[in-house]
Amino acid sequence: MYTIEPIAFVKNNRTEAEDDYWGNVISEIIISDKLSEASIKGIEEFSHLEIIFYFHLADPSAISISATHPRGNKKLPKTGIFAQRKKARPNMLGSAIVKLIKAEKNILTVSGLDAINETPVIDIKPVMKEFLPEGNVKQPEWSKEIMKHYWSVKK
Amino acid sequence: MYTIEPIAFVKNNRTEAEDDYWGNVISEIIISDKLSEASIKGIEEFSHLEIIFYFHLADPSAISISATHPRGNKKLPKTGIFAQRKKARPNMLGSAIVKLIKAEKNILTVSGLDAINETPVIDIKPVMKEFLPEGNVKQPEWSKEIMKHYWSVKK
Numbered sequence: 001m002y003t004i005e006p007i008a009f010v011k012n013n014r015t016e017a018e019d020d021y022w023g024n025v026i027s028e029i030i031i032s033d034k035l036s037e038a039s040i041k042g043i044e045e046f047s048h049l050e051i052i053f054y055f056h057l058a059d060p061s062a063i064s065i066s067a068t069h070p071r072g073n074k075k076l077p078k079t080g081i082f083a084q085r086k087k088a089r090p091n092m093l094g095s096a097i098v099k100l101i102k103a104e105k106n107i108l109t110v111s112g113l114d115a116i117n118e119t120p121v122i123d124i125k126p127v128m129k130e131f132l133p134e135g136n137v138k139q140p141e142w143s144k145e146i147m148k149h150y151w152s153v154k155k
Numbered sequence: 156m157y158t159i160e161p162i163a164f165v166k167n168n169r170t171e172a173e174d175d176y177w178g179n180v181i182s183e184i185i186i187s188d189k190l191s192e193a194s195i196k197g198i199e200e201f202s203h204l205e206i207i208f209y210f211h212l213a214d215p216s217a218i219s220i221s222a223t224h225p226r227g228n229k230k231l232p233k234t235g236i237f238a239q240r241k242k243a244r245p246n247m248l249g250s251a252i253v254k255l256i257k258a259e260k261n262i263l264t265v266s267g268l269d270a271i272n273e274t275p276v277i278d279i280k281p282v283m284k285e286f287l288p289e290g291n292v293k294q295p296e297w298s299k300e301i302m303k304h305y306w307s308v309k310k
Contacts, residue, residue: 001160002209004246041222041235047293052207052248054157067196080196082279090190091159093207093278095250097288112289123248124237128294130302132287133252134267138202139283147285
């Protein structure tokens, strides 16, 4: 067992856990007062960051380690938790690659972060091309199905 | 504070923490007996996985939250911990996008995992194109410099 603690918090206008419509969400990542601004020095030279965060509203009792239908949709094949990205998962960590819009004092403004307001951030890493997938990325049809409205803008 | 625990362990031929030469390392990720094989059901339909792991050999007393020279190289600019990917970091989590070679029983065989033998794995997520960076990835020169031999094969 290891202990982890937030190094930052998310501030945005998403107050409820909802799967879709992350398209126009702009978030601020506010670095904890326990850390200095020096912890993000030079970060503005990167266009993208990887954010590891904690699904603080996920229900630990909902974590299933047997295979389940993605999003509870019985038309989609039963799939193991580690072949899904859903919130109720062992260790309840989420991760996202976001676009850095601005770094100012202890605040990072980003787009593409699918985490709600007040989400605890556990780590921030710079994205380097050398760590992105090599070769073609293949994924099953069901994953494209559930991603259909993920980055859409809610009307 | 949150607690996390390993859901798998890494098995490979890298026994010492070393920065470079990950080029030909093939690893097995062995899912813990506490979880069933059902936890990875369907994972073989993805070509790439994201692995979150714990830098179990990193020295917590070496974690610096002020800016440091990447890899201790004074020719490179002082940079904050969250603009670097080094091991001695708050919460000591690493992450990698790996290529899935084979999924058999409770074992995932992968390439591109820069974690040494016996590394505790905290999470496994499928890589979907919809979560990869949009637009050009920009990064500073120093990051290209330190990545020069990262994926090389040691002679």
